[in-house]
Amino acid sequence: MVLAPALLVVAALLAQPLGSRSGDDAGAANLHPVVLVPGYGSDQLEAMLTAAYEPPAPACAGSADQGWFPLWPNHTAMRDASQVPCFADQMSLVYDAGADDYRNADGVATRTPFFGSARALIGWDRLVQQLEGMGYRDGETLHAAPYDFRYAVAPPGHPSAVGDRYFRDLGRLIQESRLIHGRPAIVVAHSFGCALTYQLLLSRPLPWRRRYVKHVVLLGPALGGFAHGMRLLSAGMDYGLPNVPRPAMLRMARTQQSALWRLPTPLVFGDRPLAMTSAAAYSARNVSAFLEAIGFQEGVRPYLTRVLPMWEALPPPMVPVTSVVGFGVSTPETYVFGADGLEGEAEVLYGDGDGEINMVSLAAVERWSEVEGQVLKVVRLRGVHHDGFFSIDFALNSTLAEISEAGESVIEQIGIVSCQQKCSDY
Structure with missing residues (x-):
């Protein structure tokens, strides 16, 4: 039975990396296989x-x-x-x-090389090394599921050749992990990978989820989109390259299927203003008008038919979930545009979040706390940026602790674990 939510304040997190805890063959034999699902741009x-x-x-x-x-x-x-x-x-x-x-x-x-191996990942090195120190072995008990992050999936009735193929491969990887090791998998996902993992679970029958997935650890889940997703569509993306012309930036941002998944959803963001000009205010409830206003009319149809239906509700996946999120980092919340309109520079109003994802989206999973039978634990790490789980010592250790705990026993209550001390000590 799921207990009521509780607030647990942790005075200090782990002092030593978890990799020193184990590594012997006997311990490795008892490990649940781990499948890593990276975020946008985190694989080759x-x-x-x-x-x-x-x-x-x-x-x-x-x-x-x-x-x-x-x-x-x-x-x-x-x-x-x-x-x-x-x-x-x-x-x-x-x-x-x-x-x-x-x-x-x-x-x-x-193509995405090295499917099934952690060699495919970018920026996950320290987490992978620590998992190997715990006894995991790449390609055996430790797997990665890279994907072409420019694509996504679509709701029933709409084709998505690349996305459907990825879901088949990811589902097969999770299933085979159970068949080979005799233990259900722990799926660890980050950022956009959380959204894909969540939609994969919803696409599978409940008996399949419960048989093949022991636990899901979500790192920085954005299950409601984020405000900066609107700015990326109006300004474009340069991928860190110098002197990219604006038309090229807009083309890269607007043609990718996954770009529309970044948009804030009405369910999570409601009516709060996200982009404002002297003539109009745009919220998650009038995204279509925003897309037309920035000259991206061709994005309206796929947004309305292929994206929005997938995020009109957030039903619980009904497998144990741990959500690890950063908070207390200034995060773009509203863009106020001047005389040049949506194509010009904007004053940015900031709110709480992890620097990229707004707190309201990071906290969207907490609504599952009211659903009987859904096991949920939320870990909040003050001062941790969206990618800090892989680089900041205490955040990395906390992530490893949650993976370890997920493999040891089912969490029997819903709780919010909030780090309030030494959380900005990078």
Whole structure:
């Protein structure tokens, strides 16, 4: 039986890394397999150009024998400005309105290497090393499920070739982990990976979830979108590259299927103003008007038919969940635009969150506390940025502690664990 929520204040977190706790063969034999689902841009992406590719500039023409090359991360474009248009062109997708699905640009083939292995991940090194110190072995009891983060999935009745294939692969990986080791898997997801993991669980029958998934650990879940998602669509994305022209930034931001998943949802954000001009205010309830106002009319249909239906409700997954979130970090909450309108610079009004995801979205999972039978634990870490779970010692240790606890026993009550001391001591 699920108990009522309680607030537990932790005076100090772990002093030593958990990797020192175990590592012997006997302990490793008792481990539940762990499947890691990364966030946006946290795994590698490779591309290959075919004869159908029409380069936007001479420097973008690939040779016939070039084969597969790194598309993300793209260190070549960082060093050579002539490659920036190539990266922008090859990174963009096409929404085929007739087929009602997304695809790569003509002549561009992509793949995510190392599926099943932690070698695929970017920025997870310290967490992976600590898990290995606990006895996990990459490709055996420790797996990663990289994906082409430009894509997402779609609701029933709408095709999503890439997303559906990923869900088949991820579901098979989780299922085979149980069949091989005789123990259900612990799924650890971060950021956009949390949204995908959640939707995967909802897409599977409840008996499947309970048989193959022991516990889900969500790191920085944004199950209600975030305010900065609107700004990314109005201003574009440069992926950290220098001197990216605005048209290229907008194309990369707006053509990707996953871009619309960043938008704040009405269920979570309600009527609060997120973008304001002298003539209008835009909230999560009039996103379609916002998309039209920024000149992204072609995004309205896929948003209304392929994204919004998936986030009109947040039913509990009915498997044990631990949500680990940062808080107390200034996070963009409202963008106030001046005379240049939505295309110009904006004054940013900040609120609580993890620096990227607003607190209202991070806390969306807490509504599951009222559902009988749903096991939920929330861990709040003061001062931890959205990516801090992999770099800040106390946040990393807290994450490892939750994974370890998930493997030892089912959490029998809902609680909010809030770190209030030494949380800004990086």
